[in-house]
Amino acid sequence: MTPVDRRTFLKGVGIASVASVTSTAAFASAAAPGVVLPANAPTWKRTPCRLCGVGCGLLVGIEGGRAVAVKGDPDSPVSKGLACVKGYNSVQALYGRDRIRQAMVRRDGKLVPAPMHEAYDLVAQQIKETIRLHGKDSVAMYGSAQWTIADSYVASKLFKGGLGTNNLDTSARLYAGSASAGLRSSFGLDGALGCYEDMDHADTFVLWDINLAETDPVLFSRMLARRRANPAVRIVTVSTRTARTEYAADQALLCAPHSTLAIANAICGELVAREWVNRDFLDRHVAFKRGKTDIGNGAADGGLILENPINATWSEYVAFLTDFTPDQVQAVSGLSVANIRWLASLYGDPMRRVMSVWGRSVNQDVRGTWTNNALYNIHLLVGKLAAPGNGAFAITGQPSNGGAPHDAGTLTGTLPRGRVEDEADRRRAAEIWGVPVERLDPTPSAPLLSMFRQLERGDIRFLWIQATDPMMSLPNLDRYRRAAARTGAFVVVSEAYATPTTDVADVVLPAAMWFEREGIFINVERRAQYFQQMVVPPGDATSDAWQMIEVARRLDLASLFPYEPRSHLDVVWDEYSRFHTDSASSLPPLAELRAQAGLQWPYVDGHETRWRYSAEHDPAADSAHGAFDFYGHDDHRAWIWLRPQEPAAEVPDRTYPFWLT
Ligand code: SF4
Structure with a gap:
């Protein structure tokens, strides 16, 4: 090649x-x-x-x-x-000529134009009446990381602080939930360890089943620039198919679908067997954990997995890895023994900085979280992470992925920088929001797909969908389309164009897009980026956040949103920043975001943090713990998880002959 x-x-x-x-x-x-x-x-x-x-x-x-x-x-x-x-x-x-410019409400089975105030009145009336008859958990919202931070924050405040329900989830649950859970279980906190600048320093790039050349070409071009300037740099792919990235790689290795976890464990086994591990790093900074193994395949209703980490020893970890010899993993993955050993040597070479990158194929596996853990394990064994050029990076796909779903409280178990189960987090949210702490429900709601099953059963009767098109993107579409169209279900959709989801809506609200309003996205390297309003949205279109605020005011929740249309981002960012006052999460002031092309959090005393947990780079890392301080865990250690390989939930057959990777 x-x-x-x-x-x-x-x-x-x-x-x-x-x-x-x-x-x-x-x-x-x-x-x-x-x-x-x-x-x-x-x-x-x-x-x-x-x-x-x-x-x-x-x-x-x-x-x-x-x-x-x-x-x-x-x-x-x-x-x-x-x-x-x-x-x-x-x-x-x-x-587009077919932009939605005005609100529509369904009358006699047809969506017909309506003034915005009438549509808002109807939405508020439906929420009130549904809660009165069926309780607070009969209403729900489904959004996405296409939301700006303001949209996300207002959704969290309205549903969790105002209505008192945790029925709020985003499409990020489907494609990035495992990346988030992987970070939280390995390091105790969400948010990338390193940054794109790692690409300017790495000597070896290992791309795990990600077609970066086509999905994220700007990042891939940065790797190519690094290789062009430094001919010793190598790009290696381990993937299930040959795509444009493989043609640009120095070495392209093919493996079977659903085998990345086994390969990662085999690499760890080789690193141990050949004594390529960084003993000092392990002794100072790493603990070993076993987790649940009987977690099924996510088909059960509810779907929340409560991890209960059990301490493991180095000896137990070494014994665990004996199930992943190169010979055994060759049989599972199709990757040769020689190539497994060669991959281990890339990570084990003390003279080379290594960056691993993965994306949707790894994250959307039924064992996505475990595979994230196993890839972090490789880097932890050799002490190559959170330093320039040494990184392990999960790329996820939407513009606010570094903020909206993970940090603004828009998943069913989260609050802004907190968890609903955590009393201190609830107290902080209640204080900042000015609501009684008792209103915040300490029990996470069932996640996204269960939400749609509840809609089908009639447990959820009001659903507001913004910035995503579930009637195009969910599995089992016929089932959920029927659920949304069911008598007794009331669906509100905020959209810019007609979609399969607006087809099932009872009310459609015209959404402003992108720089038709001002906003902030936070990308996957934790970089907050501001944009001003540049053009006027068409017709009655307005931001998702402002639509929620209009409805909140009709729900007697106006006191939660004392904002003005022109200045609400300033107030929202100020409130949101009050959740992020410690040096591990501090955010840049809005004035600085307006002046610069993006700043990475944690942002402390005018400085961005490019590499977290590094005492040299991260102001929250205490050098008393050594060169690294994994402060996300109480023991100040990163955790190596013993994650077993399990067979795929389904394999192709004559009726369904394709792997979707
Ligand atoms: S952020 Fe936009 S320009 Fe950059 S890679 Fe993604 S789609 Fe392309």
Whole structure:
């Protein structure tokens, strides 16, 4: 396989540091050489791209109140002037002729236009009446990490602090829940260990079943740039199929679906057997844990797994790894013994910095959390993480993935920077929100799919959906479409375009998109990025957050939201920051976010934190614990979990012949 260089790669995926001009514009960018701009050149305004979790910086050309062109932001620490084809074409999504411009309510089976105030009145009335007749847990909300931080925070405050129900979940549950759970179980806290800058320092990249060249091409181009400048750098893929990333890799290894966990354990076994482990790091910074093993495959209603970690010893861990010899794992994975040993040698080489990257294929496995743990185990055994070029990084897919679902309290068991089960977390939320602590329910609600099953059974009777399209994306669609259309179920959908989900709605509220309002996304490297309102939304469209606030005011919850439309982001960010006052989570002030192209939290005394848990880089890490302080756990250690390989829940057969990876 011949490695391609960055220039060839960029051509192939339509990524470059030039501008894209929308179909309605007649000029090009100043960045394009030789082009003379017309007199009515646009005003360029900065925003993070909203189309994936990478969070590239874009400059959007505004002319006549309209977004007319896009180019990469050279000041962006994420993308340094680059963008991919999705980013360049992203603003066209604002200008479809079929944008939803006004509210609609269902009458006699048909959605018909209605004034916004009537739609808000109807939504509030339905919430009130449903709770009166069936209790607080008969209402629910389903959102996503397409939400800005303000949208997410207002949803959490309204449902958990206002209505007193934990029936709030996001689509991030489906594709990123295991990445979050992996971080929390291995390190005690959510949020990436390192940052994209690791790509500028690593000597070896191991890409675990992620087609980075096509899903996150700006990041992949950064790896290629690193290799081009340093010919000793190697890119290795371990994947279930051959895609563009494999063609660019120095070594592409194929393995069977659902075998990453076994391979990771085999690598750990080799590191131990060949004495390539970092004994000092292990002694000072690592503990060993066993967890539950009889967890089924998530099909049961409820679906929450309460982990009860049991201490294990080094000897027990070594004995556990004897089930994962290269010979045994070759049989499971199809990866040869020689290649398993070679992969272990890459991690074990004390002279090379190693970065592992994985994404949806690993995270969306039925043992996604365990596989995340096993990949962290490799790095913990050799002490290669949370330092420049040594990192283990789970890439997830939506623009607020570093904040909205994990930190703003938009999962069924979470509060802003807290858990609903934790009394201290509930007390803090109640105090900041100005509500009685008794209103906050200490029991997590059942997660997303159970929520839809409850809709089917009639336990949930009111569901508000924002920033996601579940009637397109859920499994068992016919079942949940019937549930949503069932008599007695009332579904509200905030959307910008007609979708299969608006088809089942009783009320549709027109949603403002992206920079039609101001907002903040937090990407997967913990970087908060602000964008101002640049254009006016069409018709009556308004932000998801403001729609919730309008309804809250009709629910006698106005005191929770004493905000003004123009300034509510300032107040929301201020409140949200009050949940993040310690040095492990502190957020940048909004004034600084407005002035800069993104800042990473924890942000302390004007400094970003690029590598967490490192005493050298992280102000929350106490050097009394050594070079690292894994303060997320009370024992100040990272945890190596003994996670067994289990057969896949289903394998292809004649009726269903494909693995979906
Ligand atoms: S890689 Fe993601 S964030 Fe960057 S331009 Fe493409 S879609 Fe946008």
